Amino acid sequence: MSTGYRVAIVGGTGRLGKQIVDILVSEYRTQFPIVRVLTRDPTSDTARNLQAKGAELHMFDEANVDGSLATALSGVDVVVNALPSATTPLSVKKQVQTTAITSGARVYFLSEFGVDHRQNDFPGYDHHEWAVKRELAEDARTRAAGNVKIVAVYSGLFLEGAFRVTGYDLENNTYSCVGSPAQRIAFTSTADIGRTVAELACLALDSETASHVGGAVRIAGTVVSYEHVRDMVAKIKGLERGAISTGDLWNKKRELQEQGGQASVLDYIRVLMGEGKLDFSGDNVNELVNPRGTRWRWKSAYDQLETQLL
Numbered sequence: 001m002s003t004g005y006r007v008a009i010v011g012g013t014g015r016l017g018k019q020i021v022d023i024l025v026s027e028y029r030t031q032f033p034i035v036r037v038l039t040r041d042p043t044s045d046t047a048r049n050l051q052a053k054g055a056e057l058h059m060f061d062e063a064n065v066d067g068s069l070a071t072a073l074s075g076v077d078v079v080v081n082a083l084p085s086a087t088t089p090l091s092v093k094k095q096v097q098t099t100a101i102t103s104g105a106r107v108y109f110l111s112e113f114g115v116d117h118r119q120n121d122f123p124g125y126d127h128h129e130w131a132v133k134r135e136l137a138e139d140a141r142t143r144a145a146g147n148v149k150i151v152a153v154y155s156g157l158f159l160e161g162a163f164r165v166t167g168y169d170l171e172n173n174t175y176s177c178v179g180s181p182a183q184r185i186a187f188t189s190t191a192d193i194g195r196t197v198a199e200l201a202c203l204a205l206d207s208e209t210a211s212h213v214g215g216a217v218r219i220a221g222t223v224v225s226y227e228h229v230r231d232m233v234a235k236i237k238g239l240e241r242g243a244i245s246t247g248d249l250w251n252k253k254r255e256l257q258e259q260g261g262q263a264s265v266l267d268y269i270r271v272l273m274g275e276g277k278l279d280f281s282g283d284n285v286n287e288l289v290n291p292r293g294t295r296w297r298w299k300s301a302y303d304q305l306e307t308q309l310l
């Protein structure tokens, strides 16, 4: 494996971005001795904390995207886009992407890291965030024209956040899902997404392994159903197993349709969970990035629930 790559993370102070940076500057320092973080505020505690760990900070100016990215992306091998979907203006997203793809970097990670929305079945009423993600992915691949590897990582739900929303009331030991409570759902910790990005980047940059990295890949840190989570909570807290109420999948879908794309993304995600479209257990690149678990131990749902509950 070659060493000494340069990587830039746009949105590198965020919920996901800072974990990717943390992993790169600690566990992958040999492979990535230069880690650049783009931020609108290099004086923030998060930015300074990442700098103290070894990351370089670069100013990101939304009013001058090209200019501010010019130095930060100069000579980089990899650009990771971890900007938020909901709050970043589309014009900024497009400029970041265009600059990244023309920067000379050989690998560009799209800001995906969630639902595999390619299989969404919401004709005429899909959530606009996913429509934008699809548009950006298509634009990136067209612009790259085979010269830059464009990678979309679909990682299921963030393990750290998901059991606080989407129908898991851990405090009251009650649960509500859409569809079957036995339906399995993929969750991945943000640190494991960081490790995945590092591994995929190294594989993509090595001419001998580059072809192993697809343009759209799934990972699944841990795959559990509502029933599994309910049982784990009961074990950890020493309680009776809690009640799970289930909403009718088709009614929920009809409600989404009636709202014409205006429903919250969480309402959509609950339907996708019920449809089995977040069960990434059968089709993922876990073995490619972490063969037989030899690189790290994926954080499990049980690990996360213990952290949250104890």
Ligand SMILES: NC(=O)c1ccc[n+]([C@@H]2O[C@H](COP(=O)([O-])OP(=O)(O)OC[C@H]3O[C@@H](n4cnc5c(N)ncnc54)[C@H](OP(=O)(O)O)[C@@H]3O)[C@@H](O)[C@H]2O)c1
Residues within 6 Å of the ligand: 010, 011, 012, 013, 014, 015, 016, 017, 038, 039, 040, 041, 044, 047, 060, 062, 082, 083, 084, 085, 086, 087, 088, 089, 092, 111, 112, 113, 114, 115, 155, 156, 157, 158, 161
């Ligand atoms: N699978 C899941 O459960 C899940 C959950 C959440 C997000 N995601 C996905 O993960 C990716 C990253 O999301 P995130 O939640 O980690 O992002 P985030 O924390 O909301 O934001 C990341 C960083 O982007 C910068 N930023 C925020 N708003 C901006 C704006 N309007 N213009 C420019 N920069 C801005 C901020 O850095 P500075 O202030 O330092 O500039 C922020 O720290 C997205 O693709 C999102 O869809 C997935």
